[in-house]
Amino acid sequence: MIARLARYIDDRVRGGEYAKKGMSKVFPEHWSFLLGEIALYSFVILIATGIFLALFFKADWSDTTYQGSYAPLHGVEVSKSYDSTISLIFDVPAGALIRQIHHWAALVFLAAIVVHLLRIFFTGAFKRPRELNWIIGVTLLVLAIVEGFAGYSLPDDLLSGVGIRIGYSIAQSIPVVGSWLAFLVFGGEFPADEFVSRLYIGHVFVVPLIMMGLIGIHLFLVVRQKHTQFPGPGRTNDNVVGERLWPTYTAKSVGLFFLIAGVLAGMGGLFQINPIWLYGPYHPDTVTTFAQPDWYMGWVEGALRLMPSFRVEAFGYEIPNVFFSGVLVPGVTFGLMYLYPFIEQRLTGADRREHHLLDRPREHPWRTSLGVAILAYHAVLLAAGAQDILAEMTGASINLIIRTLQVLVFVLPIVAWVVTFLLCNQLQQADTYGARKAALRRREEDEVEVGSGLG
Amino acid sequence: MSEQRQKSERAAVRSILAGFVVAVIAAVVFMVEYALDASTQVLGVALLFAFGGIGYSLTAWAHRLMPRGGEVEDRKLMHDPEGEQQAAADYFRSRLAGVQRRGLLGGALAAALGALGLAVVFPFRSLGPRPGDALRRTDYAKVPRPKLVTSEGRPVHRDDLPPGGFLTVFPEGFEGSANAQTALIRLDPDRTEVQAPTREEWVVEGYIAYSKICTHAGCPVGEYQQEFQTLFCPCHQSSFEVLRGASPVLGPADRPLPQLPIGIDEAGFLVALGDFDEAVGPGWWTRPKDGA
Numbered sequence: 001m002i003a004r005l006a007r008y009i010d011d012r013v014r015g016g017e018y019a020k021k022g023m024s025k026v027f028p029e030h031w032s033f034l035l036g037e038i039a040l041y042s043f044v045i046l047i048a049t050g051i052f053l054a055l056f057f058k059a060d061w062s063d064t065t066y067q068g069s070y071a072p073l074h075g076v077e078v079s080k081s082y083d084s085t086i087s088l089i090f091d092v093p094a095g096a097l098i099r100q101i102h103h104w105a106a107l108v109f110l111a112a113i114v115v116h117l118l119r120i121f122f123t124g125a126f127k128r129p130r131e132l133n134w135i136i137g138v139t140l141l142v143l144a145i146v147e148g149f150a151g152y153s154l155p156d157d158l159l160s161g162v163g164i165r166i167g168y169s170i171a172q173s174i175p176v177v178g179s180w181l182a183f184l185v186f187g188g189e190f191p192a193d194e195f196v197s198r199l200y201i202g203h204v205f206v207v208p209l210i211m212m213g214l215i216g217i218h219l220f221l222v223v224r225q226k227h228t229q230f231p232g233p234g235r236t237n238d239n240v241v242g243e244r245l246w247p248t249y250t251a252k253s254v255g256l257f258f259l260i261a262g263v264l265a266g267m268g269g270l271f272q273i274n275p276i277w278l279y280g281p282y283h284p285d286t287v288t289t290f291a292q293p294d295w296y297m298g299w300v301e302g303a304l305r306l307m308p309s310f311r312v313e314a315f316g317y318e319i320p321n322v323f324f325s326g327v328l329v330p331g332v333t334f335g336l337m338y339l340y341p342f343i344e345q346r347l348t349g350a351d352r353r354e355h356h357l358l359d360r361p362r363e364h365p366w367r368t369s370l371g372v373a374i375l376a377y378h379a380v381l382l383a384a385g386a387q388d389i390l391a392e393m394t395g396a397s398i399n400l401i402i403r404t405l406q407v408l409v410f411v412l413p414i415v416a417w418v419v420t421f422l423l424c425n426q427l428q429q430a431d432t433y434g435a436r437k438a439a440l441r442r443r444e445e446d447e448v449e450v451g452s453g454l455g
Numbered sequence: 456m457s458e459q460r461q462k463s464e465r466a467a468v469r470s471i472l473a474g475f476v477v478a479v480i481a482a483v484v485f486m487v488e489y490a491l492d493a494s495t496q497v498l499g500v501a502l503l504f505a506f507g508g509i510g511y512s513l514t515a516w517a518h519r520l521m522p523r524g525g526e527v528e529d530r531k532l533m534h535d536p537e538g539e540q541q542a543a544a545d546y547f548r549s550r551l552a553g554v555q556r557r558g559l560l561g562g563a564l565a566a567a568l569g570a571l572g573l574a575v576v577f578p579f580r581s582l583g584p585r586p587g588d589a590l591r592r593t594d595y596a597k598v599p600r601p602k603l604v605t606s607e608g609r610p611v612h613r614d615d616l617p618p619g620g621f622l623t624v625f626p627e628g629f630e631g632s633a634n635a636q637t638a639l640i641r642l643d644p645d646r647t648e649v650q651a652p653t654r655e656e657w658v659v660e661g662y663i664a665y666s667k668i669c670t671h672a673g674c675p676v677g678e679y680q681q682e683f684q685t686l687f688c689p690c691h692q693s694s695f696e697v698l699r700g701a702s703p704v705l706g707p708a709d710r711p712l713p714q715l716p717i718g719i720d721e722a723g724f725l726v727a728l729g730d731f732d733e734a735v736g737p738g739w740w741t742r743p744k745d746g747a
Binding site for chain 1: 497499511514517524530532585606689690736
């Protein structure tokens with residue numbers, strides 16, 4: 001049946017040669033090479049569940065009175081966006097499940113992207129000829145963050161409404177063009193009703209479409225350039241050692257898709273996420289305490305909270321505080337990320353060779369400790385994003401928590417840098433020591449053999 | 456084939472089969488549960504086993520009963536030393552040589568595309584109104600001497616708030632207004648020593664009103680902490696001293712909350728005497744510095 005279908009198609013497109021060549025492709029094996037696949041398959045699940053959600057969601061901020069089956073909200077004035085999301089959760093069969101799978105998939109998607117990026121960074125997989133794919137990858141990360149923010153902003157609940165307000169303030173803070181930019185993007189002074197349809201089209205069409213295109217190029221480049229591999233016996237810069245696409249790798253990869261889908265379905269069923277029915281509808285004059293954005297926004301939130309109180313004023317013009325925390329901090333982070341392959345190439349004496357064998361992190365202590373330091377910096381920012389909860393948990397004053405984190409955000413990266421650097425050197429020494437010992441043992445064995453041969 | 460290997464192969468087949476069987480059962484359970492309108496948890500767990508069973512079995516099958524690694528494929532470097540690139544470039548150039556009047560017509564094409572490119576930018580202007588002075592004014596500027604009302608539209612009488620009380624109010628007719636939301640506080644009579652930069656003439660019978668929009672990122676300054684006489688923003692932990700003109704004392708906010716001129720009308724209701732003394736909310740490039 002399948003063979004007949006394949007023959008039917010091949011008789012009309014003559015693709016057998018390509019299919020054979022494609023399916024005999026070799027992929028190197030390492031668990032860390034699955035991280036990108038986890039991101040890819042989470043994206044597939046996001047598309048599938050997202051289409052279902054889009055069929056029920058109304059992008060409309062006009063008022064209505066809630067009359068669905070969730071009693072605590074009965075008679076409450078809410079927007080149609082909020083109303084449609086609540087009825088999706090409580091009145092559409094399997095609606096709550098699919099919505100929660102979608103939200104968990106988004107969190108896992110972002111996590112997989114970030115860990116995948118770390119793997120690329122620490123193993124030097126961004127080096128020539130893969131600089132372009134690094135740039136596409138960083139762009140995908142930025143788009144995924146935008147997409148996630150747009151997604152959890154859609155339901156018009158109290159938590160996300162405040163998030164949009166903050167986003168508006170950040171747009172407004174940009175020098176020269178800020179107020180115009182905010183008015184054009186948000187459709188006027190906050191909260192303009194036009195914005196929800198822009199958010200919706202952005203979230204379900206524009207951004208996912210761009211992401212799909214970039215993911216296509218990302219994968220095409222992986223196929224074209226062939227995957228990197230760790231050094232090892234028989235592995236060189238001129239070959240790929242691993243499994244062929246057909247059938248083993250295909251079975252494994254498709255199996256991974258089903259495993260991820262299973263785990264996400266289980267999470268969506270068992271673990272409550274973003275309970276907007278508890279947050280209530282958004283009103284511009286209300287706010288929740290202990291509010292946190294989704295984790296991938298947490299570091300920007302932390303920067304907003306940690307930035308000391310100041311603004312820049314000159315010649316009657318002003319650069320507000322949120323510009324520094326909300327635009328400059330993430331701008332510098334992503335700017336450096338985009339440039340990193342080129343910076344490293346410059347600093348390491350213009351290494352223009354092609355690299356297809358991966359680095360061991362310990363053998364590049366400068367890069368590795370830089371990466372860990374940047375991680376430490378973001379960890380402090382992430383913690384600062386929850387500084388009110390930290391204060392509540394530890395009983396310390398919020399003032400003390402802020403001051404401590406303001407110091408840590410500079411100190412911890414330096415400490416992390418030094419510790420990692422020393423650790424890398426230690427590990428390298430241990431390696432050479434181990435190698436020497438092994439060589440010595442081999443020589444002793446040889447001598448014994450030689451000795452016995454003489455005797 | 457050794458007996459050992461036969462045994463392990465049989466075990467593999469059994470466990471892979473088990474995974475697929477679990478998936479089939481779970482899928483059937485899902486359908487039944489869906490028809491019975493089961494809970495999210497039950498549906499999720501059914502899907503977990505339906506997807507997970509297939510995932511487990513495919514992976515196990517690949518690991519235990521399919522050809523394993525060690526296959527080698529040659530890799531060509533991306534930079535080719537043989538000059539494929541040069542040959543392609545030469546080909547393109549040689550074909551271009553047959554195109555007549557390249558300089559003039561190519562330049563004209565570039566000019567036309569450039570003009571068109573500029574033209575298609577124009578419709579983006581339709582996306583929003585001109586900011587104008589929208590950011591400097593609030594809904595208080597739209598009516599003279601509006602009563603201060605609650606979100607339900609109830610006017611606030613001079614006896615409504617006890618000392619130490621806090622209420623969110625709006626200009627009458629603009630209930631729920633995003634830009635005119637106001638924190639109305641009645642100060643404790645024992646602790647009313649207001650200081651600069653508070654405008655003392657706008658404090659009447661202990662009532663004092665500030666914009667409720669945080670000057671940092673625009674969140675509502677939602678909490679009045681009576682013991683410290685501070686307004687606290689739960690978003691980024693900025694704190695404003697009520698007795699000192701709502702000056703920021705903690706957190707990232709860099710500017711006081713603008714104060715609202717208020718009075719009490721003949722019937723004893725609170726009214727606004729005008730708009731806030733400064734632009735409300737977070738700053739921007741051309742924010743006016745000496746009052747709106």
